[in-house]
Amino acid sequence: MPIKSIRNYLQILGTIGNVPENTEREKVGHGFLIYTGALMGLGGLLWGTLSFFSGLVWQSLIPYGYTLITIVNFSYLYYSKKFELVRIIQMAISVLLPFLFQISLGGFIPSGAVIIWSILSILVGFTFQNRITTLRWFIFYLALIVAGGVIDSNIFLAGSVDTYGLSILFFTLNLCVTSTIIFIMFFYFAANAENLKTQLETLAHTDPLTNISNRRHIFEIMESEFNRVKRNGGTFAVMMLDIDHFKKINDNFGHATGDQVIKSFSLCLTRNIRKIDSVGRYGGEEFIIFLPDSSLEQAHTSAQRINSHCRELQIATSDNACTFTVSIGISVFASRDNCIDEIIARADSALYQAKEHGRDQVRTSPAV
Numbered sequence: 072m073p074i075k076s077i078r079n080y081l082q083i084l085g086t087i088g089n090v091p092e093n094t095e096r097e098k099v100g101h102g103f104l105i106y107t108g109a110l111m112g113l114g115g116l117l118w119g120t121l122s123f124f125s126g127l128v129w130q131s132l133i134p135y136g137y138t139l140i141t142i143v144n145f146s147y148l149y150y151s152k153k154f155e156l157v158r159i160i161q162m163a164i165s166v167l168l169p170f171l172f173q174i175s176l177g178g179f180i181p182s183g184a185v186i187i188w189s190i191l192s193i194l195v196g197f198t199f200q201n202r203i204t205t206l207r208w209f210i211f212y213l214a215l216i217v218a219g220g221v222i223d224s225n226i227f228l229a230g231s232v233d234t235y236g237l238s239i240l241f242f243t244l245n246l247c248v249t250s251t252i253i254f255i256m257f258f259y260f261a262a263n264a265e266n267l268k269t270q271l272e273t274l275a276h277t278d279p280l281t282n283i284s285n286r287r288h289i290f291e292i293m294e295s296e297f298n299r300v301k302r303n304g305g306t307f308a309v310m311m312l313d314i315d316h317f318k319k320i321n322d323n324f325g326h327a328t329g330d331q332v333i334k335s336f337s338l339c340l341t342r343n344i345r346k347i348d349s350v351g352r353y354g355g356e357e358f359i360i361f362l363p364d365s366s367l368e369q370a371h372t373s374a375q376r377i378n379s380h381c382r383e384l385q386i387a388t389s390d391n392a393c394t395f396t397v398s399i400g401i402s403v404f405a406s407r408d409n410c411i412d413e414i415i416a417r418a419d420s421a422l423y424q425a426k427e428h429g430r431d432q433v434r435t436s437p438a439v
């Protein structure tokens with residue numbers, strides 16, 4: 072087989088669990104599992120063949136079985152794209168592997184199963200991302216430890232009851248108690264990781280000056296609503312708002328007052344929209360409001376309300392109060408639109424019209 076096609080196959084292998092919605096981090100995680108699983112599957116094939124030709128015929132079924140499960144698991148992933156289930160199966164068979172390896176070699180040390188499972192399971196604990204996974208894994212882990220103790224004492228080591236001077240029953244119970252303490256620790260680590268993740272997500276979505284959505288987040292909201300309306304039907308309006316002559320405010324009153332104006336404007340917007348509407352800072356002194364289930368007329372009424380409320384706002388400065396006005400452009404969804412950018416562009420050109428015609432006013436762009 073030429074090198075190029077081997078490379079092609081390897082690239083396909085690393086991407087079989089991926090769907091377009093996956094983040095880069097998830098894609099790397101999927102690829103890692105597929106390659107490590109594939110390597111272990113290949114190892115199982117070699118190990119099974121070696122065992123078979125060494126005369127250990129039934130023992131070779133264990134590594135062959137491992138390879139077979141891996142192939143079936145990855146084929147299922149290829150067709151279903153259900154990564155979570157495949158990950159759990161692959162992890163479970165990997166945890167069982169060293170134990171099966173011992174059986175296939177025909178020998179067992181006292182409490183071997185308990186020791187192997189306890190070490191592997193605790194190592195897996197370091198990958199926990201949330202409390203639910205930790206709890207599930209802990210239940211699975213305790214079951215493995217108990218099963219390990221039973222297997223050790225009843226099947227493989229009947230009569231042999233000594234592990235480092237302890238009876239296998241005592242050893243197993245001891246391990247259960249110790250690991251419960253370790254898993255409580257993991258549980259709190261996972262809770263912290265969850266909190267940190269939420270905090271990071273909030274930071275990544277929020278504009279630091281106004282505490283409302285930043286450009287990226289409002290765009291994500293609008294894009295997913297656009298896709299929903301495009302598929303299920305319905306309508307929405309988009310409002311672009313820009314503070315008039317903001318540069319003059321900065322020049323006359325200073326940057327700090329300019330920031331205060333932006334904050335008051337943002338507060339005015341959040342107070343004058345419905346709960347289902349979303350507002351975001353699109354850039355500098357430019358804001359955007361997404362209004363689900365709204366016609367051009369409804370959005371126009373809402374924009375005029377915002378426009379007159381902003382006119383009344385007074386920002387205290389060291390000399391006299393600073394006032395400002397805003398220009399607003401509105402557009403609505405049209406069934407011909409192919410992406411949210413087209414609707415934003417229409418709202419933007421309506422805003423441009425408002426600026427051109429003297430500012431402090433609302434302009435609409437009819438659906439095309």
Ligand SMILES: Nc1nc2c(ncn2[C@@H]2O[C@H](COP(=O)(O)OP(=O)(O)OP(=O)(O)O)[C@@H](O)[C@H]2O)c(=O)[nH]1
Nearest residue numbers: 313314315316317318319321326329330355356426
């Ligand atoms: N204080 C402050 N100023 C900002 C911020 N972001 C952008 N600006 C300033 O906002 C000003 C925007 O100026 P222009 O784009 O010329 O717009 P404008 O003066 O509002 O004029 P029109 O939009 O045509 O009415 C620029 O001077 C930016 O430096 C901010 O976060 N805080």
